[in-house]
Amino acid sequence: MATQLIERDLDAISADLLPFEDAVRTRRSIRGFLxxxxPENIIRAVLDDAQFAPSNCNTQPWNTHIVRGEKLKQLSQLLHAKNDAGEFTPDFSFDVNDFYGEYRERNNALGKAYYEAMNVMREDKEARHRAGAKNYSFFDAPQAAFLFMPSFGDNVRVAGDMGMYGQTLLLSLAARGLGGIPQTALGFFAGTIREFLGIPDDLKLLFGISFGYPDDDAPGNRVRMDRVPLETSVTFHA
Ligand SMILES: Cc1cc2nc3c(=O)[nH]c(=O)nc-3n(C[C@H](O)[C@H](O)[C@H](O)COP(=O)(O)O)c2cc1C
Incomplete structure (x- = not known):
């Protein structure tokens, strides 16, 4: 396994990779792709970087499915139909009403920024539905990754590992001037996607990542979420 990881495609390792700090700070969720x-070698290079993510007890639990071309178009149609019909088949629960206090405020700030960028009025339910449904067009990305995982206990530790993997993948994209967006919205249709891709029931879908070349002119890419100051998140003890 280790040999496979060090046999790297030199064409895919651009001399222009961004320095770490620039990659971390320029990465943002891309909601509009060209x-x-x-190219296959770039996709493989990014996935190969993600393999280096740490995991609880070295389980390396990520089972990633890359969907492209005609297959992605068919899946998009299916997901739009299921979304319009409200036929959700998630593996894991999710409810924005669980957020409280400052967490709810931050979520509201995202909603406001996204709908403003998409020129959608708050009270226009139909337009909001359409803006949200862009998740199921993969924000026009020509490829998407589906992050499946085995189920261990209450799954909290595995989900942590999957997050580490996802961020490594996103940073690898950012370092190459590419973009991606993690999407819990894809996880709402875990059962549908599993069946469509012929994936066994014991693998659970946590989220997906649409990725590719960012479209700088796409309205969705006007969204910029800032961060709370360090002091809000970090407490030092001595
Ligand atoms: C696990 C995960 C799932 C997410 N799911 C979605 C999603 O379904 N749709 C979406 O538009 N953004 C989604 N996001 C993106 C967040 O909204 C975004 O990371 C946050 O607003 C911060 O903005 P930034 O990524 O541009 O820094 C998700 C992010 C994470 C980490």
Whole structure:
């Protein structure tokens, strides 16, 4: 396994990779992609970087499915139909009403920023539905990754590992001037996606990542979420 990881495609390792700090600070969720598929060697290089994520007890639990081309178009149609019909088949629960206090405020700030960018009025339910449904067009990305995982206990530790993997993948994209967006919205249709891709029931879908070349002119890419100051998140003890 280790040999496979060090046999790297030199063409995919751009000399122009961003320095760490720039990659971390320029990464943001991309909600609009160009209709230009990524070359296979770049996709493999990014996935290979993600393999280096840490995991609880070295379980390396990520089972990633990359969907492209005609298959992605078919899946998009299916997901739009299920979303319009409200036929959700999630593996894990999710309810924004669980957020409270400052967490709820931050979530509200995201909603406001996204709908403003998409020129959607708060009270226009139909337009909000359409803006949210862009998740199921993969924000026009020509490729998407579906992050499946085995189920261990209450799954909290595995989900942590999957997050580490997802962020490594996103930073690898950012370092190459590419973009991606993690999407819990795709996890709402875990059962549908599992059946469509022929994946066994014991693998659970946590989230997906649409990725590719960012479309700088897409309205969704006007969203910029800032961060709370360090002091709000970090407490030092001595
Ligand atoms: C696990 C995970 C799932 C997410 N799911 C969605 C999603 O379904 N749709 C979406 O538009 N954004 C989704 N996001 C993106 C967040 O809204 C975004 O990370 C947050 O607002 C901070 O903005 P930034 O990523 O641009 O820094 C998700 C992010 C994470 C980490």
């Amino acid at each position: 209709d230009r598929p990524l």
